[in-house]
Amino acid sequence: MANGALHGKSGMRSSILGAMSYLGILCFVPLMMNDDDEFIYFHAKQGLVIWIWSVLAVFAFPFPGIGKWLFGLSALAVLVFSALGLISVLLRRAWKLPLVHAIAVRI
Numbered sequence: 001m002a003n004g005a006l007h008g009k010s011g012m013r014s015s016i017l018g019a020m021s022y023l024g025i026l027c028f029v030p031l032m033m034n035d036d037d038e039f040i041y042f043h044a045k046q047g048l049v050i051w052i053w054s055v056l057a058v059f060a061f062p063f064p065g066i067g068k069w070l071f072g073l074s075a076l077a078v079l080v081f082s083a084l085g086l087i088s089v090l091l092r093r094a095w096k097l098p099l100v101h102a103i104a105v106r107i
Contacts, residue, residue: 014039015089021047022085024054042094045104046085053100054078 017030017040027047034040057074061067081097088095 015092018043018089019086022050022082022089023047024051027051039092039094042104043085043089045107046097046100047082048107049100049103050078050081050085050097 014037017033017037020026021030021040021043027044027050030040030044031048034044053074057071057078060074061071063070081100084095084097
């Protein structure tokens with residue numbers, strides 16, 4: 001990857017699957033339908049990390065006091081990272097989202 005450019009098939013299919021990566025549980029569709037497209041795989045892994053974060057945030061909600069605050073902060077972070085990921089796909093870039101990318105490369 002050089003300056004955020006990945007080798008992949010340019011086209012509508014690649015953009016749609018890349019965008020689906022950041023739409024919650026739909027991140028599994030690009031992971032299963034990926035045909036060795038680096039662009040789709042990059043975004044699908046980041047989307048998977050964001051989805052896992054959103055699921056884990058739900059489990060923090062019941063804790064008294066800090067639970068609501070932690071859930072709200074996590075929900076806001078998931079929303080922001082998903083929006084940044086979608087913008088990245090629309091611009092055909094591979095932005096390494098902070099925290100998210102560090103975990104995604106280990107998957």
